[in-house]
Amino acid sequence: MPAIAGPSSSPQKHxxxxxxxxxxxxxxxxxxxxxxxxLRSDSAAEVLPVNLMSTPMKWKSPRRCAVSTPKTSDEEIKxxxxxxxxxxxxxxxxxxxxxxxxxxxxxxxxxxxxxxVKEALHVSKAPSTVVCREDEQRRVFEFVxxxxxxxxxxxxxxxGCPGTGKSLSMEKVxxxxxEWAKQAGLPCPETxxxxxxxxxxxxxxxxxxxxxxxxxxxxxxxxxPLQQLQSLYSQKQQQSSSKMMLxxxxxxxxxITRDRGVLHELxxxxxxxxxxxxxxxxxxxxxxxxxxxxxxxxxxxxxxxVTFRAYSKEQILRILQExxxxxxxxxxxxxxxxxxxxxxSAASGDMRKALCVCRSALEILEIEARGSIDQEPQSPVPECxxxxxxxxxxxxxxxxxxxxxxxxxxxxxxxxxxxxxxxxAFRGSKKDRTIAELNKLYVEICKSSxxxxxGITEFTNMCTVLNDQGILKLSQARDDKLRRVSLRVDxxxxxxxxxxxxxxxNCLL
Amino acid sequence: xxxxxxxxxxxxxxxxxxxxxxxxxRPLCASSDSNYSKLKFIVSTSITEGCNNSILLxxxxxxxxxxxxxxxxxxxxxxxxxxxxxxRLNGLLHSDxxxxxxxxxxxxxxxHHLLFSKMASLDENSQFIVAMLRECGLxxxxxIFVLDEFDMFAQGKQRLLYSLLDAMQSVxxxxxxxxxxxxxxxxxxxxxxxxxxxxxxxxxxxxPSREEFDGLLEHxxxxxxxxxxxxxxxxxFNEKIKNIKSDTRFxxxxxxxFNANSTMNSLLKFIFRAVSLMNLESGLLxxxxxxxxxxxxxxxxxxxxxxxxxxxxxxxxxxxxxxxVKEQRSYNFISVMKEYKTIHxxxxxxxxxxxxxxxxxxxxxxxxxxxxxxxNRGQTQTGEYRPMKLLIxxxxxxxxxxxxxCCPAILLKLLDH
Numbered sequence: 001m002p003a004i005a006g007p008s009s010s011p012q013k014h015x016x017x018x019x020x021x022x023x024x025x026x027x028x029x030x031x032x033x034x035x036x037x038x039l040r041s042d043s044a045a046e047v048l049p050v051n052l053m054s055t056p057m058k059w060k061s062p063r064r065c066a067v068s069t070p071k072t073s074d075e076e077i078k079x080x081x082x083x084x085x086x087x088x089x090x091x092x093x094x095x096x097x098x099x100x101x102x103x104x105x106x107x108x109x110x111x112x113x114x115x116x117v118k119e120a121l122h123v124s125k126a127p128s129t130v131v132c133r134e135d136e137q138r139r140v141f142e143f144v145x146x147x148x149x150x151x152x153x154x155x156x157x158x159x160g161c162p163g164t165g166k167s168l169s170m171e172k173v174x175x176x177x178x179e180w181a182k183q184a185g186l187p188c189p190e191t192x193x194x195x196x197x198x199x200x201x202x203x204x205x206x207x208x209x210x211x212x213x214x215x216x217x218x219x220x221x222x223x224x225p226l227q228q229l230q231s232l233y234s235q236k237q238q239q240s241s242s243k244m245m246l247x248x249x250x251x252x253x254x255x256i257t258r259d260r261g262v263l264h265e266l267x268x269x270x271x272x273x274x275x276x277x278x279x280x281x282x283x284x285x286x287x288x289x290x291x292x293x294x295x296x297x298x299x300x301x302x303x304x305x306v307t308f309r310a311y312s313k314e315q316i317l318r319i320l321q322e323x324x325x326x327x328x329x330x331x332x333x334x335x336x337x338x339x340x341x342x343x344x345s346a347a348s349g350d351m352r353k354a355l356c357v358c359r360s361a362l363e364i365l366e367i368e369a370r371g372s373i374d375q376e377p378q379s380p381v382p383e384c385x386x387x388x389x390x391x392x393x394x395x396x397x398x399x400x401x402x403x404x405x406x407x408x409x410x411x412x413x414x415x416x417x418x419x420x421x422x423x424x425a426f427r428g429s430k431k432d433r434t435i436a437e438l439n440k441l442y443v444e445i446c447k448s449s450x451x452x453x454x455g456i457t458e459f460t461n462m463c464t465v466l467n468d469q470g471i472l473k474l475s476q477a478r479d480d481k482l483r484r485v486s487l488r489v490d491x492x493x494x495x496x497x498x499x500x501x502x503x504x505x506n507c508l509l
Numbered sequence: 510x511x512x513x514x515x516x517x518x519x520x521x522x523x524x525x526x527x528x529x530x531x532x533x534x535r536p537l538c539a540s541s542d543s544n545y546s547k548l549k550f551i552v553s554t555s556i557t558e559g560c561n562n563s564i565l566l567x568x569x570x571x572x573x574x575x576x577x578x579x580x581x582x583x584x585x586x587x588x589x590x591x592x593x594x595x596x597r598l599n600g601l602l603h604s605d606x607x608x609x610x611x612x613x614x615x616x617x618x619x620x621h622h623l624l625f626s627k628m629a630s631l632d633e634n635s636q637f638i639v640a641m642l643r644e645c646g647l648x649x650x651x652x653i654f655v656l657d658e659f660d661m662f663a664q665g666k667q668r669l670l671y672s673l674l675d676a677m678q679s680v681x682x683x684x685x686x687x688x689x690x691x692x693x694x695x696x697x698x699x700x701x702x703x704x705x706x707x708x709x710x711x712x713x714x715x716x717p718s719r720e721e722f723d724g725l726l727e728h729x730x731x732x733x734x735x736x737x738x739x740x741x742x743x744x745x746f747n748e749k750i751k752n753i754k755s756d757t758r759f760x761x762x763x764x765x766x767f768n769a770n771s772t773m774n775s776l777l778k779f780i781f782r783a784v785s786l787m788n789l790e791s792g793l794l795x796x797x798x799x800x801x802x803x804x805x806x807x808x809x810x811x812x813x814x815x816x817x818x819x820x821x822x823x824x825x826x827x828x829x830x831x832x833x834v835k836e837q838r839s840y841n842f843i844s845v846m847k848e849y850k851t852i853h854x855x856x857x858x859x860x861x862x863x864x865x866x867x868x869x870x871x872x873x874x875x876x877x878x879x880x881x882x883x884x885n886r887g888q889t890q891t892g893e894y895r896p897m898k899l900l901i902x903x904x905x906x907x908x909x910x911x912x913x914x915c916c917p918a919i920l921l922k923l924l925d926h
Contacts, residue, residue, distance in 0.1 A: 119560065123678055161701070161705075198672065363551070399709045404694070412771040454769065462769075465770075470695075488694070
């Protein structure tokens with residue numbers, strides 16, 4: 001059963017994944033030609049071909065079997081909400097409460113345990129079930145099912161901020177569609193999964209679709225792929241039960257050209273009388289369909305829009321817990337996870353960021369643990385060193401803090417005076433000044449504190465250095481002195497950075 | 510060829526050290542809190558655990574970002590000889606997507622001894638890169654992408670960044686992307702999709718503090734006690750360095766330097782100049798070397814122009830300054846001459862020249878860019894009536910006149926009053 005490893009993959013890439021279940025201590029071996037971690041620990045030759053078609057591949061380390069207790073050794077997170085599960089292997093449904101009791105101790109100095117946790121939190125690891133997106137997934141799946149049942153074409157548009165699980169859900173929907181087709185006895189749909197950033201020309205998408213289409217016709221020299229597709233879909237098919245084509249176009253806004261031709265034609269393909277394609281477009285803009293495809297509305301074939309909202313705090317927390325609950329030990333304190341979820345959901349609701357922050361907190365803990373090894377090799381391992389609030393707060397500040405404040409604090413004195421004078425100069429409505437005016441202000445400040453001001457050449461050099469760092473913005477001009485300067489940094493940041501030094505505090509009053 | 514004297518040998522040794530970034534930044538490896546260790550930790554855990562990562566190194570120009578990165582990469586290539594390969598791109602050269610993909614493909618081909626075809630299209634190159642990433646992932650080889658001038662890659666459609674960071678989202682590839690930039694807000698320049706895939710690790714390179722710089726001086730300037738130098742010479746040299754460092758005047762010099770520009774680059778340049786001025790006969794450094802180095806680094810061209818002026822030109826400058834003090838915003842040659850005459854009348858100076866001589870001196874001042882026309886319009890007016898302005902400040906004029914070889918005292922008095 002083909003299953004795709006990652007969201008962005010070319011149509012030709014197929015990865016055979018099969019997943020084994022262990023019950024009671026049988027070793028689990030997994031063949032996956034693309035899973036390098038498996039190869040590291042044992043040979044790739046062990047293939048036990050029990051196919052689990054329903055659940056997508058869930059990577060499981062054989063090492064964990066040694067660590068885990070019998071109760072937690074086989075966990076099978078229940079599958080998606082659809083409930084169409086035809087798994088021949090018994091899966092022990094994990095009881096969360098049971099697991100919490102028997103979780104073993106976690107030692108941050110243990111390399112393997114650390115590795116396991118980090119992998120569980122890595123962005124590239126696709127979880128077995130996609131939690132918190134059941135609703136949206138179901139809607140898309142119903143749409144696809146409907147199209148397949150009635151053998152009609154249709155188009156769907158999925159939008160949402162980055163990091164909200166769109167591509168992930170599309171993969172799951174695709175697998176669900178294939179299984180369902182098998183069950184219902186319909187022919188399995190052909191899938192074309194295209195990431196539009198990889199197209200050199202926007203019209204290449206049509207050749208990709210044509211290449212996959214059932215008739216397998218190569219692009220003729222006489223007509224473009226688009227015309228061929230259009231002719232294909234305008235005539236009645238020879239076979240009555242021809243396959244549907246599922247087209248998933250990721251990052252669809254790369255197809256937007258000035259005349260919006262390609263995007264339009266793509267959606268129009270679904271309106272042709274004998275069309276067989278189900279088009280799912282994924283992008284970030286909510287109103288892409290309205291803005292760029294106004295004509296479709298008049299033809300009454302506007303695509304269905306499914307919005308993936310940014311994750312809320314509870315959703316992020318739940319997803320993090322799901323990822324970690326599979327591990328046989330407790331690595332994070334619950335309030336640490338909670339504060340991470342709260343901060344990330346307030347900022348952007350981006351799941352990738354939450355995972356990143358958690359990994360960063362893990363690393364801080366690791367450095368701490370390692371650091372204590374270096375200092376006292378004989379000290380006993382402190383009990384239960386999990387990721388606590390202080391680690392998580394440090395990781396959050398590292399991720400969300402801008403380096404501007406630190407840099408301003410460590411600038412040489414003259415450059416600090418320049419930044420200070422710029423802050424004063426741009427307080428009012430004037431948004432940019434020439435270098436000569438700024439120089440005057442700078443000289444004034446220097447004089448007021450008996451510091452020798454630097455000459456104009458030196459001053460211009462320092463302004464260029466600050467421009468390089470992104471603190472000031474310098475425009476080009478014929479004459480050095482006529483260049484216009486504006487401030488890129490917030491004045492509040494400057495005040496905050498320089499508040500320790502009394503001189504600047506008084507200056508900025 | 511005759512043998513080098515110890516002085517020359519030590520000079521060569523120290524200059525060689527200053528020009529080798531690996532030597533300069535080596536003490537950083539010892540401390541566990543430095544940027545070197547942070548970077549090394551992140552990259553080595555990515556290699557050993559086989560997970561993908563992306564890091565940004567930020568800091569002003571000349572603060573040692575590329576040098577520290579080279580150190581880290583060199584150490585990693587030694588530790589893991591077969592599992593690391595490095596691809597280097599520069600934002601100034603490869604910001605165009607076509608160029609960048611071609612360059613990556615070419616470097617990958619070189620690493621793995623494959624044949625590279627210049628005719629390959631962008632599509633083929635990108636498919637090749639994806640395939641190579643997958644193969645390297647299978648073979649447990651980590652590819653480190655070093656993107657210099659990262660903010661240049663963030664112009665345009667950011668396709669290269671998107672494809673690289675997207676490839677790292679899949680489990681099949683094992684790569685680390687390290688970006689180097691001098692813009693602090695480099696990650697704000699990224700598009701939201703690219704920023705979401707970037708893992709927000711930033712390492713800030715700050716200029717060294719005074720204590721760190723002291724340690725650095727020690728590390729760079731002390732000669733090793735090996736047999737290539739006569740032993741007495743080594744101890745004398747190191748003793749002299751210690752004396753200089755504890756001198757308060759040296760501390761003042763350092764403070765002036767730190768107030769202007771405290772990046773590693775400028776500090777290394779300062780030491781280099783001081784060392785190059787070493788007296789080869791005595792073979793020891795002295796405080797004067799450092800003073801001369803400081804003044805050569807902080808040149809003031811206008812000051813030097815004033816210092817070279819003739820007495821008449823100085824008179825004219827003082828007159829212009831006095832007019833400015835009297836709130837006369839615009840003045841031309843005629844008004845300067847009037848002021849000149851007033852001075853001569855009140856102080857009976859001996860330097861009173863005719864008008865055409867003064868005009869020539871005035872022109873000289875304009876040619877040397879000590880004065881210039883106040884406006885660019887009004888070209889039809891003759892030179893005498895065009896308004897002029899001074900291009901140097903009062904303090905520069907003061908300083909220049911004080912350091913002038915033979916400036917009459919009366920001029921200084923006139924300037925002050």
